[in-house]
Amino acid sequence: MNQTSNQKLNDKTWARWSALFVVAFTMMAAYYVNDIMAPLKSMLEGELHWTSGEFGFFTGAYSFLNVFLLMLIWGGLILDKFGIRFTGMLSAILMVGGTICEYAAITRFGGTEEMLFGYKLDVFMASAGYSVFGVGAEVAGITVTKIIAKWFHGKEMALAMGVQVALARVGSQVAYAVAIPVAKNWHLDTPLLIGAILLVGGLVSFLCFTFMDRKLDRQVTIDTSCGDDEKFSFKDVVAVVSNPGFWLIALLCVLFYSCVFPFQKFATELMVTKYNVSEDIAGTFAGLPALGALFLTPVFGGMIDRRGKAASIMMLGAFMLICVHAIYAIPFIHASWVAIILMIILGIAFSLVPSAMWPSVAKIFPVKQLGTAYALIFFIQNIGLWGIPALIGSVLENYCITGQEVVNGKTTNLYDYTLPMCIFTGIAILSLLVAFLLKSADKQYGYGLEKANLKK
Numbered sequence: 001m002n003q004t005s006n007q008k009l010n011d012k013t014w015a016r017w018s019a020l021f022v023v024a025f026t027m028m029a030a031y032y033v034n035d036i037m038a039p040l041k042s043m044l045e046g047e048l049h050w051t052s053g054e055f056g057f058f059t060g061a062y063s064f065l066n067v068f069l070l071m072l073i074w075g076g077l078i079l080d081k082f083g084i085r086f087t088g089m090l091s092a093i094l095m096v097g098g099t100i101c102e103y104a105a106i107t108r109f110g111g112t113e114e115m116l117f118g119y120k121l122d123v124f125m126a127s128a129g130y131s132v133f134g135v136g137a138e139v140a141g142i143t144v145t146k147i148i149a150k151w152f153h154g155k156e157m158a159l160a161m162g163v164q165v166a167l168a169r170v171g172s173q174v175a176y177a178v179a180i181p182v183a184k185n186w187h188l189d190t191p192l193l194i195g196a197i198l199l200v201g202g203l204v205s206f207l208c209f210t211f212m213d214r215k216l217d218r219q220v221t222i223d224t225s226c227g228d229d230e231k232f233s234f235k236d237v238v239a240v241v242s243n244p245g246f247w248l249i250a251l252l253c254v255l256f257y258s259c260v261f262p263f264q265k266f267a268t269e270l271m272v273t274k275y276n277v278s279e280d281i282a283g284t285f286a287g288l289p290a291l292g293a294l295f296l297t298p299v300f301g302g303m304i305d306r307r308g309k310a311a312s313i314m315m316l317g318a319f320m321l322i323c324v325h326a327i328y329a330i331p332f333i334h335a336s337w338v339a340i341i342l343m344i345i346l347g348i349a350f351s352l353v354p355s356a357m358w359p360s361v362a363k364i365f366p367v368k369q370l371g372t373a374y375a376l377i378f379f380i381q382n383i384g385l386w387g388i389p390a391l392i393g394s395v396l397e398n399y400c401i402t403g404q405e406v407v408n409g410k411t412t413n414l415y416d417y418t419l420p421m422c423i424f425t426g427i428a429i430l431s432l433l434v435a436f437l438l439k440s441a442d443k444q445y446g447y448g449l450e451k452a453n454l455k456k
């Protein structure tokens with residue numbers, strides 16, 4: 001009896017996993033909205049006359065405020081000052097607001113010739129909305145990590161983090177798979193409208209979480225060891241950035257993710273124009289890495305827990321990425337099966353590296369610096385998520401147009417993707433180099449990245 005009354009809410013398996021699924025739904029909606037416009041690139045070009053440069057500008061806008069107004073850093077501070085409930089609700093509201101602004105831009109002003117600050121009004125407004133959404137999505141990402149740390153402290157924390165990321169990937173895969181069929185059957189803006197509705201659901205579901213979390217906090221002396229330890233402080237910032245391991249992980253993160261997320265945003269068009277994949281299923285192929293990662297990330301995570309070799313695995317993942325992008329760059333290979341196999345290999349690499357990289361951060365930094373380290377790594381990663389899509393979009397627009405085609409009365413450009421794929425290959429080569437340096441640093445500084453996490 002006594003034992004039952006001392007039991008905290010998160011001691012109950014069903015309660016902590018329910019809490020996880022509730023917040024994971026919010027993140028799933030966020031990943032859906034993050035990726036939903038990417039497969040529609042050609043339709044945006046045909047119907048709203050967006051150029052590739054404008055599409056790249058819009059895609060990179062996700063990270064614009066995070067990078068230039070340091071929103072991830074402020075987000076970390078707000079998280080520590082006002083807590084997970086306030087920050088989670090705030091980020092969900094930002095995501096909904098940003099998405100509504102993006103939706104209004106496309107429906108109300110889509111295809112306009114009006115200009116604002118040198119950009120077409122619809123492009124500018126959609127990008128502004130996506131930028132606000134990006135702040136919400138990234139801050140929600142670090143908030144959810146902290147929620148898991150609190151609710152799963154001393155419990156299945158790594159598994160919970162893996163499950164949360166895997167569920168978020170479902171959102172991405174669904175976005176890639178449904179965007180074109182839904183837009184063709186209804187309207188160009190319908191996939192985004194669905195995203196806005198999902199996000200409102202995500203907001204409500206986060207609200208439900210706040211009630212659970214309040215109940216947990218009311219229960220006797222909740223162990224807040226994750227609280228103070230994870231507070232964002234400028235002393236910790238200095239300690240984190242003075243660690244060579246930080247720069248290597250952050251560099252690997254920005255280079256590796258720059259070859260995956262921004263590539264995926266252009267992959268639907270690559271599938272259609274180079275490999276003659278039908279437009280209706282091209283998005284499903286582009287989303288394959290997310291689907292693969294859904295199943296493989298927990299598998300590889302378990303393997304690394306038992307056998308270690310995280311630094312070697314990051315090198316292997318980076319090497320696989322080079323092969324994938326280099327083969328995509330070969331101009332005379334047009335077989336669709338090659339494109340699919342490469343996407344599957346990319347999916348394996350996309351599972352290997354994150355399942356080795358994120359737990360490695362926890363080995364390099366003490367618990368009290370982990371929140372700071374993750375926020376700073378996300379910040380540096382966002383520089384790539386902003387710059388690379390803008391670069392690829394501009395390269396496509398200026399150097400890669402090979403002709404035009406008219407489909408259903410709408411004119412779209414045809415592109416040669418050789419140069420963009422060479423750029424992705426170059427970035428992947430740099431990521432292998434950094435992974436190699438990380439492995440050497442591991443030997444030099446004894447981070448223990450090659451060691452198993454589970455003690456035998």
Ligand SMILES: C[C@H](NC(=O)[C@@H](N)CCCCN)C(=O)O
Nearest residue numbers: 031034138141165261354378381
């Ligand atoms: C966990 C990790 N998340 C991130 O890296 C985010 N900063 C960016 C998410 C962008 C989603 N398209 C991941 O998803 O592996």
